[in-house]
Amino acid sequence: MKTLKPKFNVTLLVLLIFLVFMPASYPVKAQPNPSPLKHRWIFSFGYGRNREGVNAIKSLIDVGTAHGLNGMVLSSFGLDSITRWKASDIALLQELRAYCDKKDIELIPTGFSAGYGGGALGHNRNFAAALPVSVSLVAKNNRLVPASSDNLLKNGNLETHVKGRFSGFGFHDQPGEITFVDTDCVASGKTSIRFENFTANEHGHGRINQKVFVQPGRSYRFSLKIKTQNLQPASSVRIQILKKNGNGTLASHSPSLKSTQDWTEVSFEFLNNQETTLLVYAGIWGGQSGKFWLDDLHLSQDNTLSNIVTRQGTPRSLRSLNRPRTFMEGQDFETIRNLRSLDQIRLLPDSTINESEALELTCYKIPSISHAWGNQISLCMSNPDLYVYWEAQAKQLYQILPYKKVLLSMDEIRNGGGCQSCQSRGQTMAEILGDCVTRLSNIFKRIDPAIEVIIWSDMLDPAHNARNNYYGVVGDFTGSWQYVPKDLTIMCWYHKIRDKSLTFFSKKGFRTLGAAYYDAKDLSSSREWLTSLTQTPNAQGIMYTTWLKKYALLADFGDLTSP
Numbered sequence: 258m259k260t261l262k263p264k265f266n267v268t269l270l271v272l273l274i275f276l277v278f279m280p281a282s283y284p285v286k287a288q289p290n291p292s293p294l295k296h297r298w299i300f301s302f303g304y305g306r307n308r309e310g311v312n313a314i315k316s317l318i319d320v321g322t323a324h325g326l327n328g329m330v331l332s333s334f335g336l337d338s339i340t341r342w343k344a345s346d347i348a349l350l351q352e353l354r355a356y357c358d359k360k361d362i363e364l365i366p367t368g369f370s371a372g373y374g375g376g377a378l379g380h381n382r383n384f385a386a387a388l389p390v391s392v393s394l395v396a397k398n399n400r401l402v403p404a405s406s407d408n409l410l411k412n413g414n415l416e417t418h419v420k421g422r423f424s425g426f427g428f429h430d431q432p433g434e435i436t437f438v439d440t441d442c443v444a445s446g447k448t449s450i451r452f453e454n455f456t457a458n459e460h461g462h463g464r465i466n467q468k469v470f471v472q473p474g475r476s477y478r479f480s481l482k483i484k485t486q487n488l489q490p491a492s493s494v495r496i497q498i499l500k501k502n503g504n505g506t507l508a509s510h511s512p513s514l515k516s517t518q519d520w521t522e523v524s525f526e527f528l529n530n531q532e533t534t535l536l537v538y539a540g541i542w543g544g545q546s547g548k549f550w551l552d553d554l555h556l557s558q559d560n561t562l563s564n565i566v567t568r569q570g571t572p573r574s575l576r577s578l579n580r581p582r583t584f585m586e587g588q589d590f591e592t593i594r595n596l597r598s599l600d601q602i603r604l605l606p607d608s609t610i611n612e613s614e615a616l617e618l619t620c621y622k623i624p625s626i627s628h629a630w631g632n633q634i635s636l637c638m639s640n641p642d643l644y645v646y647w648e649a650q651a652k653q654l655y656q657i658l659p660y661k662k663v664l665l666s667m668d669e670i671r672n673g674g675g676c677q678s679c680q681s682r683g684q685t686m687a688e689i690l691g692d693c694v695t696r697l698s699n700i701f702k703r704i705d706p707a708i709e710v711i712i713w714s715d716m717l718d719p720a721h722n723a724r725n726n727y728y729g730v731v732g733d734f735t736g737s738w739q740y741v742p743k744d745l746t747i748m749c750w751y752h753k754i755r756d757k758s759l760t761f762f763s764k765k766g767f768r769t770l771g772a773a774y775y776d777a778k779d780l781s782s783s784r785e786w787l788t789s790l791t792q793t794p795n796a797q798g799i800m801y802t803t804w805l806k807k808y809a810l811l812a813d814f815g816d817l818t819s820p
């Protein structure tokens with residue numbers, strides 16, 4: 258339109274008169290619904306709060322606005338810890354805001370995540386979710402130290418094998434075809450297990466498995482040694498701890514491996530709230546080529562003093578295993594602090610704990626989900642201090658960036674519900690989550706009633722994560738969608754179930770958005786999102802979403818989604 262130079266002629270005058278006096282109800286568009294493309298956004302991910310990050314984000318804005326995109330969700334900037342920022346950080350956000358104003362693109366902050374603790378945890382580690390755990394300790398040299406614990410795996414060092422099969426294990430995939438006893442390449446002892454020729458299995462499986470008996474209310478540590486040689490894809494190696502009763506995954510770890518690397522120890526910890534039997538799997542899912550070896554598999558109780566939560570709802574008690582006696586924190590032993598790593602606690606001068614006394618500490622520890630990038634720690638949604646913290650962040654952020662929309666990072670809340678603050682509410686996790694989202698929404702409405710609150714879909718979606726037996730969560734998320742404000746906008750993000758999700762939320766009266774793209778080779782899945790959104794009443798828009806900083810298709814995405 259900008260290139261047209263209309264002459265002011267009679268035809269134009271007639272048209273103008275028509276437009277001015279056109280009745281309001283005149284059907285401007287044939288479609289019964291508003292355009293699903295009102296919002297066409299970029300998800301800025303992976304560019305941090307620094308000069309390089311801001312420059313990169315500005316480039317995204319340049320490309321996006323040149324191709325019709327009109328909003329940008331700003332992630333990876335730590336926006337929900339803004340009260341702790343330096344003045345230079347504030348200046349960077351002000352610079353971005355000014356650039357967005359200039360380019361006429363809306364800047365939408367995101368954060369306020371209960372699933373990925375982020376900013377709130379940086380403020381206080383005790384905001385973490387917590388599970389009751391017993392820790393075995395022993396008094397040694399005026400200190401409490403972890404009691405030793407045995408390897409619960411049989412034949413974990415892989416030294417015993419009969420006719421190509423390792424004893425003690427439930428199975429290893431296709432012995433003699435995919436899995437082999439190897440006596441040439443070992444981390445220790447005389448044998449290891451080698452995996453290769455993955456295409457001999459229709460799923461590309463190359464795994465070893467063992468059933469193991471464990472105690473509920475204990476922390477465990479799993480470790481193994483691995484060596485790879487031309488392995489493709491090395492990212493498909495996983496360790497899975499499954500619940501025996503078929504109720505899903507208790508813990509999972511994907512180590513960060515190179516396709517060729519020498520023996521490396523991989524380890525992770527997990528809390529077991531209630532299982533008595535676990536299935537441990539280690540190996541590859543979807544292997545294509547190359548080889549890897551495993552050796553020295555080890556699963557034992559983790560009796561360290563790390564990650565003990567010390568807030569309301571997480572009491573502690575230390576008792577002797579030798580005599581009927583409990584001990585006082587701050588009197589018999591020093592006050593426990595919530596530290597990422599803690600292997601000992603000092604006894605105090607008046608302590609009545611005896612040297613070599615065996616003890617059991619009952620406490621609450623932080624459950625986490627292990628990823629290649631680190632541990633995912635969820636927050637306790639029943640902690641009143643969390644909302645005080647979040648409100649301070651939301652207010653301060655509004656001072657710098659007077660946002661009209663906010664995207665709540667309320668996805669993948671994989672732990673929670675286990676502490677006394679949660680348990681004493683007598684509510685389901687669905688109700689606790691609903692209350693959390695409602696309180697957050699109210700925080701924003703208090704700042705500015707016009708703020709539109711958007712939320713990732715999965716925790717409210719019955720076809721996705723709004724269900725029972727979700728990771729380490731104590732309680733059931735089923736029905737969570739009933740307990741959130743009706744004026745939320747739902748950002749659906751699971752391509753495979755997009756129609757189901759969009760229809761579900763639309764029928765419940767929610768506005769929706771679609772998080773498209775996701776690092777594919779082309780925009781075919783984005784086209785499918787567009788079709789689905791077009792057919793959804795009250796769909797508001799679409800977002801170019803990447804979790805790998807892949808923005809090469811951003812211009813094409815803009816062209817595809819813009820009028």
Ligand SMILES: [Zn+2]
Nearest residue numbers: 637674676679
């Ligand atoms: Zn809790």
